[in-house]
Amino acid sequence: MANPRTTANTRARKPKPPPVDRDLAVRMFEVMALTRAVEDRMVTMYKQGELLGSLYTGHWHEAIAVGTAAALRPTDVLAPLHRDLGVHLWRGMEPWQVMASFMGRATSPTGGRDGTLHYGRLDLNIINPVSHIPNNYPVATGAAFALRYRGTDGVAMAYCGDGSTGRGDFHEALNIAAVQRLPCVFIVENNQYSYSTPLTLTTASADFASKAVAYGIPGEKVDGIDVFAVHDAAVNAIARARAGDGPSLIEAVTMRMHGHAEHDPADYVPRELIDLWAKRDPVEETGARLVELGFLDSGGVTAVRAQARKTALEHRNKVLGMPMPEPDHEEDRVYAN
Amino acid sequence: MPTETAAPTVSYLEAIADALRSEMDADPDVFLIGEDVGQFGGAFKVTKGFLDRFGPGRVVDTPIAESGFTGLACGAALMGLRPVVEFQFADFISCAFDQIINNCSRHYYRTGNPIPVTFRAPFGARLRAGPTHSQSIEAYFAHVPGLKIVAPATPQDAAGLLISAIRDNNPVLYLESKYLYRRIQAPAPLSLDPVPIGSAKVVREGTRVSLLTYSVGVHQGLEAAEKLAEEGISVEVVDLRTLVPLDVATIAASVNKTSRAVVLHEDARRFGYGAEIAATVQDECFWRLDGPVVRIAGKNTPIPTSPALEDAAVPQLPEIISTLRRVATT
Numbered sequence: 001m002a003n004p005r006t007t008a009n010t011r012a013r014k015p016k017p018p019p020v021d022r023d024l025a026v027r028m029f030e031v032m033a034l035t036r037a038v039e040d041r042m043v044t045m046y047k048q049g050e051l052l053g054s055l056y057t058g059h060w061h062e063a064i065a066v067g068t069a070a071a072l073r074p075t076d077v078l079a080p081l082h083r084d085l086g087v088h089l090w091r092g093m094e095p096w097q098v099m100a101s102f103m104g105r106a107t108s109p110t111g112g113r114d115g116t117l118h119y120g121r122l123d124l125n126i127i128n129p130v131s132h133i134p135n136n137y138p139v140a141t142g143a144a145f146a147l148r149y150r151g152t153d154g155v156a157m158a159y160c161g162d163g164s165t166g167r168g169d170f171h172e173a174l175n176i177a178a179v180q181r182l183p184c185v186f187i188v189e190n191n192q193y194s195y196s197t198p199l200t201l202t203t204a205s206a207d208f209a210s211k212a213v214a215y216g217i218p219g220e221k222v223d224g225i226d227v228f229a230v231h232d233a234a235v236n237a238i239a240r241a242r243a244g245d246g247p248s249l250i251e252a253v254t255m256r257m258h259g260h261a262e263h264d265p266a267d268y269v270p271r272e273l274i275d276l277w278a279k280r281d282p283v284e285e286t287g288a289r290l291v292e293l294g295f296l297d298s299g300g301v302t303a304v305r306a307q308a309r310k311t312a313l314e315h316r317n318k319v320l321g322m323p324m325p326e327p328d329h330e331e332d333r334v335y336a337n
Numbered sequence: 338m339p340t341e342t343a344a345p346t347v348s349y350l351e352a353i354a355d356a357l358r359s360e361m362d363a364d365p366d367v368f369l370i371g372e373d374v375g376q377f378g379g380a381f382k383v384t385k386g387f388l389d390r391f392g393p394g395r396v397v398d399t400p401i402a403e404s405g406f407t408g409l410a411c412g413a414a415l416m417g418l419r420p421v422v423e424f425q426f427a428d429f430i431s432c433a434f435d436q437i438i439n440n441c442s443r444h445y446y447r448t449g450n451p452i453p454v455t456f457r458a459p460f461g462a463r464l465r466a467g468p469t470h471s472q473s474i475e476a477y478f479a480h481v482p483g484l485k486i487v488a489p490a491t492p493q494d495a496a497g498l499l500i501s502a503i504r505d506n507n508p509v510l511y512l513e514s515k516y517l518y519r520r521i522q523a524p525a526p527l528s529l530d531p532v533p534i535g536s537a538k539v540v541r542e543g544t545r546v547s548l549l550t551y552s553v554g555v556h557q558g559l560e561a562a563e564k565l566a567e568e569g570i571s572v573e574v575v576d577l578r579t580l581v582p583l584d585v586a587t588i589a590a591s592v593n594k595t596s597r598a599v600v601l602h603e604d605a606r607r608f609g610y611g612a613e614i615a616a617t618v619q620d621e622c623f624w625r626l627d628g629p630v631v632r633i634a635g636k637n638t639p640i641p642t643s644p645a646l647e648d649a650a651v652p653q654l655p656e657i658i659s660t661l662r663r664v665a666t667t
Contacts, residue, residue: 077416079412109448110447110448111449113446113447114447114448118447120448122415122448122450127412127415128444128447128448128450130439130440131439132435132439132440135408135435135436135439135440136408136412136440137408138404138405138406138407138408138409138411138412138436139408139409139411139412139415139436139440140412141405141408141409141412142408142409142410142411142412142413142414142415142416142420143412143413143415143416144412145409145412145413145418146412146413146415146416146417146418147416149368149394149413149418150416156412168404168405169404169405169408169435169436172400172402172404172405172406172408173405173408173409175400175402175405176399176400176402176405176406176409179400180397333445333446333449334445334446334482334483335445335483335485335507336445336451336453336506336507337506
């Protein structure tokens with residue numbers, strides 16, 4: 001039997017021409033570049049001891065987060081994963097707010113009550129995740145239910161990883177959404193590792209898109225490095241949901257290029273697998289595609305990357321001066337009025 | 338044809354249905370979701386006729402998926418709807434433990450975004466339903482910040498507390514006694530005014546000992562107090578009605594008057610809700626107490642099925658009477 005670690009299919013299907021116009025393509029690239037720059041900056045901040053606890057990053061998940069979020073309307077609801085900083089930045093979260101969350105500052109979206117990647121903002125129609133992935137799969141079905149209940153054609157999109165498909169909430173959410181024909185799109189970010197556990201120990205059917213068959217809904221596998229392929233799949237699934245035809249499942253294949261979090265050297269991942277995927281940097285590839293398509297020249301691509309790094313550093317400098325919460329507020333806000 | 342018509346009454350179960358129907362009539366954002374709630378009208382028939390009245394968009398039959406539909410309700414509530422989730426038996430709420438604790442109950446604290454959801458859970462023993470259909474679940478959930486818990490004992494409170502639960506902007510666990518469903522009646526018509534959450538009620542005034550209880554225990558306590566009155570022992574019965582947040586003032590006022598306190602509940606004694614009440618009484622009333630706070634509670638066992646075994650597992654009237662007598666007279 002072939003070892004999936006070494007035979008990983010890094011390009012799940014051939015890239016299509018971009019189905020988007022220049023403005024959207026450039027915008028997606030800008031947010032992907034910013035995502036990478038903010039996370040790289042936070043890795044430095046982590047190493048310099050500026051963050052609390054650990055740092056969870058989404059290197060090589062940028063195309064999935066941005067490609068899916070860019071296919072939605074601002075009124076649609078997202079329930080992203082901790083690898084999906086690009087979702088938040090696409091919707092308008094400020095990088096300093098993300099940094100403030102990792103630092104427990106009073107200015108973080110939760111006021112320091114929660115931390116790390118738990119920075120979803122409902123005013124941006126993003127549901128704040130908890131650590132118990134895929135808890136927000138069922139919650140997203142509720143957002144979809146409410147959007148339909150109110151008579152809108154809104155859509156909810158939920159994200160989980162390959163590992164969390166093992167939990168019952170994955171099954172229960174897909175089953176309920178399918179039987180209720182809810183306007184929901186489910187994304188599985190297959191990054192091949194669930195903390196230290198490889199796909200071979202996660203599931204006997206690692207073709208996650210095919211699991212959709214069991215729920216009577218469409219499933220599509222896409223190259224999670226190709227932002228245009230991701231976007232295209234999302235557009236189709238969203239259109240289906242909006243038309244009242246029910247949910248879909250999209251498996252986006254990528255690789256988790258850092259540890260589970262930055263404390264984790266991930267030496268359980270075979271070096272050759274990292275080397276294989278290192279050749280497929282989604283931010284680099286998107287920049288190259290834009291040049292190829294004549295949307296940007298190479299100087300333009302370089303400028304976007306440089307501006308993103310500058311922005312990330314500015315936000316880091318800004319957040320350092322922000323206050324910590326006052327302890328006498330600890331018991332506030334347990335109950336709503 | 339009967340020559341005489343009995344005065345019309347409303348059962349505890351009908352009170353729940355009336356309150357739910359009234360809130361769904363009044364507020365289009367209220368919807369009902371759970372197993373068998375629609376075409377079957379619910380396992381206990383609380384929602385009989387609801388599907389015809391409100392349609393499948395607001396009376397939602399689900400697959401067997403407690404975690405899934407609880408999460409769905411939380412997401413819908415986050416978007417501003419007011420879901421009422423029916424757990425077919427309170428026992429099945431354990432399948433949704435993660436959603437209730439990790440997502441629902443702490444979401445407001447984390448984000449400032451409220452989740453107004455009501456969890457209806459038919460709970461308790463005495464129906465020979467065995468270890469997985471008879472459980473009391475309040476102790477598990479009373480520990481969880483962000484969640485409110487109510488446990489009505491009468492049709493009037495069943496209606497009024499359900500209305501308050503639905504209108505509350507927090508998750509509320511509504512513990513309905515399936516033993517009381519058809520056993521307790523109140524004169525019709527019921528008031529459909531809300532009963533405030535967090536408010537206990539002295540349901541029988543007395544002077545020698547305070548019995549602090551809720552749900553089925555209230556009816557046992559009233560019966561015990563009636564018997565003991567014949568012996569000249571005056572028992573005050575306090576129906577807690579809400580477990581979280583606890584009405585400490587009403588409890589303290591009663592115990593500071595009688596100087597003796599007995600706690601009664603059907604749930605198992607060890608780490609049961611009564612331990613919290615006893616500790617609260619000692620915080621608030623220690624220097625006025627004439628003796629230790631005594632607990633009457635279920636055994637630290639699963640609830641068995643066979644009548645003789647089940648009756649031995651949960652508090653019965655003779656034990657309640659003898660305990661109150663002993664505490665009141667020593």
